[in-house]
Amino acid sequence: MRGARSEEMELFQTFLTTMSAPEAQRGTDIYLWRNRAGEYKRTFSSKSTWEQLRDHSPAVNWFKTVWFKEFVPRCSFITWLAVQNRLPTKDRLRNWGLNVPAACVLCISGTETHDHLFFDCEFSRDIWRDLASRIWQNPPLDLSSVITWILQPRPSPHASASVIIKLLFQAAVYLIWKERNSRIFKNISSTSGAIRVSVDRLIRDRLLSLPSTDGSPSLLEFYFGCIKLFP
Ligand SMILES: [Zn+2]
Structure with a gap:
């Protein structure tokens, strides 16, 4: 042999x-x-x-905030990278030896890291706080606290609110990252107000695509109830 x-x-x-x-x-x-x-x-x-x-690893506490039935794939993917500090932020690029400026392009004053973008940065903090506080008051401003806050048990109608807050979270992370890329690679900037409108549109489109269930109020109706104050 x-x-x-x-x-x-x-x-x-x-x-x-x-x-x-x-x-x-x-x-x-x-x-x-x-x-x-x-x-x-x-x-x-x-x-x-x-x-x-496959190698089996212990389940991480954040998976239900990123992967759930109503998720939007492109938003979940970016959020999945963000919660693991795996987006190519400038601090990481510089650690890899790339000669890029360290400044955050959203607020100009901060250094671009995951913690800064989500949501220490004045620009992204305003977007997240304004969107999230329409569902639950006093949203935290860092990713690990946001995850704990989203997963914490709450009174009814928790299920609908929980889906909406998860969608808001992943849409906010996705569109903030997209805005950062647009400013760096296309030299095109949007206001924080325009990004809030984009988050709203993205969520409405997603909820419209969901089939209605047995006579109970749909997620879209619930969302409209939550966002009466949206400009
Ligand atoms: Zn910033």
């Missing part, structure tokens, strides 16, 4: 020696897939294969 390149290949080769060689009279070859219980079946499931192959 040829020498195996790894321990797994050696095990595989040893295992093959325990099997008899294919013979035409024993029928044609078939694919069999080993499931979690170690049984060989003819059906293949990409989900269970992925579950068996």
